[in-house]
Amino acid sequence: xxxxIVDDDELFAECLERYLSDCEVRRFTNVIDTINEMNxxxxxxxxxxxxxxxxxxxxxxNEMASYSDTGKVPIVIVSSIEISxxxxxxxxxxxxxxxAELTPESVRKCLDKI
Amino acid sequence: xxxxVNGILVAAHELKAPLCLLKQLAFSMDFATDAxxxxxxxxxxxxxxxxxxxxxxxxxxxxxxxxxxxxxxPVAVRAVCDEVTAELxxxxxxxxxxxxIEYRNKNRLVFANRELLYSVIYNFCxxxxxxxxxxxxxxxxxxxxxxxxxxxVRDFGPALPMxxxxxxxxxxxxxxxxxxxxxxxxxxxxxxxxxFSQYMNANVGAVRxxxxxxxxxxxxxxxxxxxxxx
Numbered sequence: 001x002x003x004x005i006v007d008d009d010e011l012f013a014e015c016l017e018r019y020l021s022d023c024e025v026r027r028f029t030n031v032i033d034t035i036n037e038m039n040x041x042x043x044x045x046x047x048x049x050x051x052x053x054x055x056x057x058x059x060x061x062n063e064m065a066s067y068s069d070t071g072k073v074p075i076v077i078v079s080s081i082e083i084s085x086x087x088x089x090x091x092x093x094x095x096x097x098x099x100a101e102l103t104p105e106s107v108r109k110c111l112d113k114i
Numbered sequence: 115x116x117x118x119v120n121g122i123l124v125a126a127h128e129l130k131a132p133l134c135l136l137k138q139l140a141f142s143m144d145f146a147t148d149a150x151x152x153x154x155x156x157x158x159x160x161x162x163x164x165x166x167x168x169x170x171x172x173x174x175x176x177x178x179x180x181x182x183x184x185x186x187x188p189v190a191v192r193a194v195c196d197e198v199t200a201e202l203x204x205x206x207x208x209x210x211x212x213x214x215i216e217y218r219n220k221n222r223l224v225f226a227n228r229e230l231l232y233s234v235i236y237n238f239c240x241x242x243x244x245x246x247x248x249x250x251x252x253x254x255x256x257x258x259x260x261x262x263x264x265x266x267v268r269d270f271g272p273a274l275p276m277x278x279x280x281x282x283x284x285x286x287x288x289x290x291x292x293x294x295x296x297x298x299x300x301x302x303x304x305x306x307x308x309x310f311s312q313y314m315n316a317n318v319g320a321v322r323x324x325x326x327x328x329x330x331x332x333x334x335x336x337x338x339x340x341x342x343x344x
Contacts, residue, residue, distance in 0.1 A: 015138035018145040099134040
């Protein structure tokens with residue numbers, strides 16, 4: 001299973017990657033690199049932070065929703081700010097986790113949704 | 115009252131990040147592959163804690179600035195730069211970045227408070243690390259300019275948005291809000307640097323580059339400098 005982690009906090013992303021040790025994980029710190037990589041291979045799931053340098057996480061959601069292949073990729077928003085999941089399901093968002101409440105178990109539960 | 119509440123909110127948000135990270139690092143210990151990996155996580159926890167503690171200490175210092183308890187004295191600015199960079203170099207390395215120093219002037223004494231100056235340089239460098247692209251360097255430069263000693267910290271990352279730069283150009287960062295903000299940060303570090311610089315009668319500012327930003331502080335040279343400088 002190929003999982004993308006998009007987060008400019010590299011230590012946080014590293015922790016997340018540890019919880020996903022049985023997946024193939026690719027980490028990105030910005031939206032542009034993520035989109036470029038997605039042109040080569042579409043992931044099975046994305047863990048996405050919203051506040052990023054340059055284009056933010058919502059830009060990535062919009063971009064992905066506009067293509068048939070990426071529009072179906074389940075996305076988990078992982079953010080330190082409060083985000084309502086209402087309406088985001090139209091963009092493939094299957095869960096919204098506050099960074100303060102994230103646990104290895106909550107990450108595993110997200111994988112079960114695939 | 116409103117600005118006080120905003121300040122508390124911003125500080126709370128900024129301090130939330132290291133706490134969240136510490137929690138994840140603690141969880142990560144269960145996933146360590148070997149003793150070396152475990153030690154790496156432990157070091158990361160210490161580093162994150164140190165930075166958060168420094169921020170809390172700086173915030174408490176801001177509250178004490180009005181009492182004028184921070185004595186101004188001649189300070190060897192290069193020695194302070196060396197100390198800060200020695201402390202932060204490992205952190206830069208951990209984050210796949212590099213911190214370079216260039217001294218373009220004589221070894222100057224400036225009129226400052228050593229503790230506050232340390233925090234100003236530390237916060238500028240930390241800001242540069244956070245906003246530099248991976249595998250790039252940040253540059254700390256000391257030079258003379260218009261009779262003052264100027265310290266620049268340059269990052270190579272996303273350009274500072276024009277509106278933010280315009281606000282910053284008008285003067286001090288008066289509160290930790292969007293003026294100092296780049297994505298993911300409330301600019302608390304820059305606010306702290308600004309407050310401490312103001313106390314030391316030093317100017318702070320920013321220079322906008324296409325490939326990043328320089329934050330600078332201009333310090334008054336000490337009159338006792340002549341015997342020391344070389």
